[in-house]
Amino acid sequence: GQNIDQPTEMTATEGAIVQINCTYQTSGFNGLFWYQQHAGEAPTFLSYNVLDGLEEKGRFSSFLSRSKGYSYLLLKELQMKDSASYLCAVRDGARNFNKFYFGSGTKLNVKP
Amino acid sequence: EAGVVQSPRYKIIEKKQPVAFWCNPISGHNTLYWYRQNLGQGPELLIRYENEEAVDDSQLPKDRFSAERLKGVDSTLKIQPAELGDSAVYLCASTPGPGGTSGRTEQFFGPGTRLTVL
Numbered sequence: 545g546q547n548i549d550q551p552t553e554m555t556a557t558e559g560a561i562v563q564i565n566c567t568y569q570t571s572g573f574n575g576l577f578w579y580q581q582h583a584g585e586a587p588t589f590l591s592y593n594v595l596d597g598l599e600e601k602g603r604f605s606s607f608l609s610r611s612k613g614y615s616y617l618l619l620k621e622l623q624m625k626d627s628a629s630y631l632c633a634v635r636d637g638a639r640n641f642n643k644f645y646f647g648s649g650t651k652l653n654v655k656p
Numbered sequence: 657e658a659g660v661v662q663s664p665r666y667k668i669i670e671k672k673q674p675v676a677f678w679c680n681p682i683s684g685h686n687t688l689y690w691y692r693q694n695l696g697q698g699p700e701l702l703i704r705y706e707n708e709e710a711v712d713d714s715q716l717p718k719d720r721f722s723a724e725r726l727k728g729v730d731s732t733l734k735i736q737p738a739e740l741g742d743s744a745v746y747l748c749a750s751t752p753g754p755g756g757t758s759g760r761t762e763q764f765f766g767p768g769t770r771l772t773v774l
Contacts, residue, residue, distance in 0.1 A: 548698075552696075575761075577762055577763075584770075585767070586660075586747060586765035586766060586767050586768055587699070587747075587763075587765050588765070589762040589763070589764075592762060631698050631699075633698075633763075635761075640712070642687045642704065642706070642751060642761075643701070643704060643712060644689075644701070644763060646698030646699050646700070647698050648696070648697050648698045649696070649697070649698050651696075
């Protein structure tokens with residue numbers, strides 16, 4: 545089966561840095577996605593990794609290690625508006641290229 | 657460019673009643689997904705369409721749920737009859753599909769329909 549694990553909840557302070565981890569075990573792999581979801585809203589795309597290494601995008605960075613089945617999302621210079629759930633999603637391999645598996649999400653609380 | 661459109665945004669029904677949700681994906685997106693999201697959980701796939709073909713409906717409770725995408729564009733998800741446990745947010749998403757030129761090919765989500773079954 546498919547298994548994607550993330551911490552349930554994290555708390556960090558405004559201006560700080562936070563790292564949200566995701567580990568996965570899936571039958572196929574063709575990319576890992578991070579989405580942000582504010583309460584009562586739809587998930588929105590944040591980042592994508594398909595090769596090992598770090599992808600940087602402004603205050604957000606995402607890292608992938610395929611051999612370890614591990615990714616993290618790094619948020620720098622935290623702002624109050626970053627309080628949201630962060631979803632890790634894995635896209636399946638060739639035969640199910642457009643199938644995505646989601647973790648349960650990590651609720652991030654940013655405090656002043 | 658218009659995003660994924662869903663309606664209604666909210667629906668409250670009594671158990672055993674039928675309910676239907678509608679989704680219009682982004683123009684040109686061949687792949688359409690219906691997900692169910694319970695509070696504090698990630699989206700769970702119910703059904704995935706490639707054009708008008710349902711290519712993955714293994715998670716769809718077929719005794720009460722049905723879906724269609726007749727012309728390969730918009731889609732309807734129906735529950736009949738609804739049960740208390742069906743209360744959730746139903747999300748529709750789309751991607752360009754296998755023919756997309758971007759390897760990234762992230763999903764674009766609609767605002768969802770929040771269903772409450774009493």
